[in-house]
Amino acid sequence: MSLDYLWDITGPMLEGARTTILLFFLAILTSIPLGFVFTLMVKSRVKPLAWIANVYIYVMRGTPLLLQMLFFCFGLPVIPVIGEYLVMDRFAAACLAFTLNYAAYFAEIFRGGLLAIDKGQYEAAQVLGLGRWHTMTRIILPQMFRIALPAVSNEAITLVKDTALLYAVAVPELLHFAQTAVNRDFTIMPFVVAGVIYLAMTLVLTFFFKMLERKFKFD
Amino acid sequence: MTNNAIIEVTNMRKSFGKLEVLKDVSFRIAPSEVVAVIGPSGSGKSTMLRSLAHLEEVNGGSIRIGNEELVHNGVYPSGGKIKEITSRMGMVFQHFNLFPHLTVRANLELAPKLMKKYSAEEIRSKASSLLEKVGLQDKGDVYPSNLSGGQKQRVAIARALMMSPEIMLFDEPTSALDPELTGEVLQVMRQLADEQMTMIVVTHEMSFAREVADRVMFMADGEFIESGTPEQLFGSPQHERTKAFLNRVL
Numbered sequence: 001m002s003l004d005y006l007w008d009i010t011g012p013m014l015e016g017a018r019t020t021i022l023l024f025f026l027a028i029l030t031s032i033p034l035g036f037v038f039t040l041m042v043k044s045r046v047k048p049l050a051w052i053a054n055v056y057i058y059v060m061r062g063t064p065l066l067l068q069m070l071f072f073c074f075g076l077p078v079i080p081v082i083g084e085y086l087v088m089d090r091f092a093a094a095c096l097a098f099t100l101n102y103a104a105y106f107a108e109i110f111r112g113g114l115l116a117i118d119k120g121q122y123e124a125a126q127v128l129g130l131g132r133w134h135t136m137t138r139i140i141l142p143q144m145f146r147i148a149l150p151a152v153s154n155e156a157i158t159l160v161k162d163t164a165l166l167y168a169v170a171v172p173e174l175l176h177f178a179q180t181a182v183n184r185d186f187t188i189m190p191f192v193v194a195g196v197i198y199l200a201m202t203l204v205l206t207f208f209f210k211m212l213e214r215k216f217k218f219d
Numbered sequence: 220m221t222n223n224a225i226i227e228v229t230n231m232r233k234s235f236g237k238l239e240v241l242k243d244v245s246f247r248i249a250p251s252e253v254v255a256v257i258g259p260s261g262s263g264k265s266t267m268l269r270s271l272a273h274l275e276e277v278n279g280g281s282i283r284i285g286n287e288e289l290v291h292n293g294v295y296p297s298g299g300k301i302k303e304i305t306s307r308m309g310m311v312f313q314h315f316n317l318f319p320h321l322t323v324r325a326n327l328e329l330a331p332k333l334m335k336k337y338s339a340e341e342i343r344s345k346a347s348s349l350l351e352k353v354g355l356q357d358k359g360d361v362y363p364s365n366l367s368g369g370q371k372q373r374v375a376i377a378r379a380l381m382m383s384p385e386i387m388l389f390d391e392p393t394s395a396l397d398p399e400l401t402g403e404v405l406q407v408m409r410q411l412a413d414e415q416m417t418m419i420v421v422t423h424e425m426s427f428a429r430e431v432a433d434r435v436m437f438m439a440d441g442e443f444i445e446s447g448t449p450e451q452l453f454g455s456p457q458h459e460r461t462k463a464f465l466n467r468v469l
């Protein structure tokens with residue numbers, strides 16, 4: 001097993017990791033805000049909104065992400081009549097599935113964060129004369145994000161690993177190149193290298209979130 | 220005490236579902252008066268105080284603050300009007316309710332800044348002088364989690380005073396504190412009383428009620444049973460229930 005060989009297989013895998021990372025950032029940057037919108041909907045006094053959000057969360061959490069991804073890649077285009085307008089690039093379809101799926105999880109995480117905030121915080125804000133907007137933006141949301149941070153971190157790490165599901169819709173990413181190399185060369189090393197690359201990515205994330213947690217420790 | 224009362228509550232009623240918590244509560248508070256409210260647990264003291272601050276909406280009766288009615292025969296005015304009326308009152312809670320993500324100074328400055336009540340410069344100097352007043356001038360940059368209970372409650376009092384209220388409502392401000400920390404909070408409240416602040420203090424601290432209050436009101440089962448000067452109420456209570464309660468707590 002030469003270093004040269006390791007280097008040869010690592011190159012394409014790093015190339016594939018770019019797709020992994022791209023999916024990661026697209027999914028996390030869209031699903032967090034979307035998840036928060038769903039949290040607000042669940043909390044909304046407009047009952048139909050809360051109802052829609054709850055059903056949405058139930059469906060997205062209650063079915064496999066893989067199913068959702070296949071649904072967007074291969075399911076939508078075969079719907080009669082409108083199907084032909086729903087054909088998407090497979091990577092785009094996968095991104096959509098990831099965003100919609102993770103938004104449901106983030107919605108629940110943020111809802112949990114809101115539940116953890118004592119009602120005395122709302123009352124203190126009210127007697128000081130703060131309106132609903134200021135109470136939310138200045139008192140509640142900063143605390144909610146702080147409380148949610150460990151769970152968000154956890155979810156982000158899961159997301160890195162879930163990107164490997166792209167394999168199922170044949171979008172070439174990290175795992176795809178590892179599998180190709182294993183089949184071609186009859187060696188286990190590409191899987192080891194892939195594992196190390198995943199670990200490197202989750203390590204960076206772990207440090208990043210630890211830093212955020214320290215920054216928002218409030219003591 | 221005639222109609223110059225700064226607070227006048229008439230026939231206030233409040234229920235939570237089937238549970239009638241306040242039954243026909245009426246009282247008046249004169250400007251600069253310090254009133255201690257005592258009574259058994261569950262008698263409705265907090266609910267009474269929270270209704271004044273509009274943290275609860277009553278089901279009937281009227282509350283007048285100054286010349287304006289927060290609620291008239293169970294009917295509330297618009298939200299803006301309610302805010303304007305309740306802004307004349309500050310409230311201090313048993314569990315402090317400081318904002319944990321803000322420093323002590325930011326806790327004080329947040330509301331006046333958002334409300335643009337004063338200029339930034341005035342807000343800074345007001346915060347500094349109030350921190351000094353409660354003896355915490357060196358704690359401005361500290362987060363609440365690093366304070367003792369007594370210090371937290373003093374910050375909460377200073378935070379309420381930032382909005383220059385005419386009336387201060389206290390709901391058991393020392394009940395969550397270790398006994399050795401109650402003194403520092405009561406000291407600040409005593410000072411406020413000396414400065415002619417109108418105060419309603421729900422308390423279990425009978426010695427505070429005795430020494431600082433102009434008047435003590437005894438509440439039981441959602442009604443004020445009797446009220447009088449500390450000498451009257453503690454010295455010669457008229458009602459059996461008052462006597463029974465005082466026997467238990469004194």
Ligand SMILES: Nc1ncnc2c1ncn2[C@@H]1O[C@H](COP(=O)(O)OP(=O)(O)OP(=O)(O)O)[C@@H](O)[C@H]1O
Nearest residue numbers: 235238240258259260261262263264265266267391
């Ligand atoms: N939000 C609420 N929903 C339902 N019941 C409530 C609510 N708030 C208070 N109560 C009930 O109303 C009654 C009076 O409560 P309140 O807190 O006003 O009593 P209190 O005199 O302040 O008692 P304590 O000395 O224990 O603080 C109690 O029976 C309480 O359980």
Ligand SMILES: [Mg+2]
Nearest residue numbers: 264265266391
């Ligand atoms: Mg109470």
